[in-house]
Amino acid sequence: MLGRLVAYLDSIKARDPAPRSRWEILLYPGVLAVGLHRVAHWLFQGELYFLARFVNHLSRFLTGIDIHPGAQIGRNLFIDHGFSVIGETSEIGDNVTIYQNVTLGGTNPANGIAGKRHPTICDGVIIGSGANVLGPITVEKNSRIGANAVVTRDVPEGATMTGIPARPTLVAAEQYQRDFVPYGTICSERFDPQTQQLEMLKCEVEQLRNRLAQLIQERDGQQRGGAHPGPTERERA
CATH class of the missing domain: 2.160.10.10 (Hexapeptide repeat proteins)
Incomplete structure (x- = not known):
């Protein structure tokens, strides 16, 4: 004991x-x-x-x-x-x-x-x-x-x-x-909850930026693919 x-x-x-x-x-x-x-x-x-x-x-x-x-x-x-x-x-x-x-x-x-x-x-x-x-x-x-x-x-x-x-x-x-x-x-700033929250928000903003850029590229690609060339000179004649 x-x-x-x-x-x-x-x-x-x-x-x-x-x-x-x-x-x-x-x-x-x-x-x-x-x-x-x-x-x-x-x-x-x-x-x-x-x-x-x-x-x-x-x-x-x-x-x-x-x-x-x-x-x-x-x-x-x-x-x-x-x-x-x-x-x-x-x-x-x-x-x-x-x-x-x-x-x-x-x-x-x-x-x-x-x-x-x-x-x-x-x-x-x-x-x-x-x-x-x-x-x-x-x-x-x-x-x-x-x-x-x-x-x-x-x-x-x-x-x-x-x-x-x-x-x-x-x-x-x-x-x-x-x-x-x-x-x-x-005891480090890296482990402070407020610092962690800020880093998480930064990551979310970066993800949203990447997603926005991707959507813009898709829209531009659809516009280029859907455009029709104008009539040629032979067709106008």
Whole structure:
């Protein structure tokens, strides 16, 4: 038990440059929230739903983090700062990092898998602050969800998603090969949603220009093909 706790604290220290010691990490609200969730989930599995909810509400009061007792959480989950919500049917793998104000929310179960309303987050995923991952979708291994992104579709392995709705963004190879990228995405203008929107508009304008040029060529070709030569001198005679 002590060895697992030390390994958990070390995994957080490897992802957060702020703490100076393991003792400091023990004061993190995310660590307390995950610990209390282990208790609440054990009670939930034993069908002691009232007690599970009581522990859940106690955890939310103390930490500002709301993890439903039914959520399944793997090893080394790091919730930085807090104020996040994790729904009942959420499934979180190992070594996942979640920053503040993240919602793993549900959708109408009639629109998805029966009984499954919340996302599945696979190993090594990083979810940036303010992001919303909604519905019974799967975020594959080592993916990154940028800040304030809204994800409503499955995310392929290793993808970086930004924007509303979230779309995949190319990441330079030297950045992708790094062991851990704090805060979900590289701090660059290339990953700013407004910049992305401008680039998309430029692409659309260019496509419209090409289409207009094509239509003009087709019209000119039809006019040349439909023109009839005037009568010759012999015909006029």
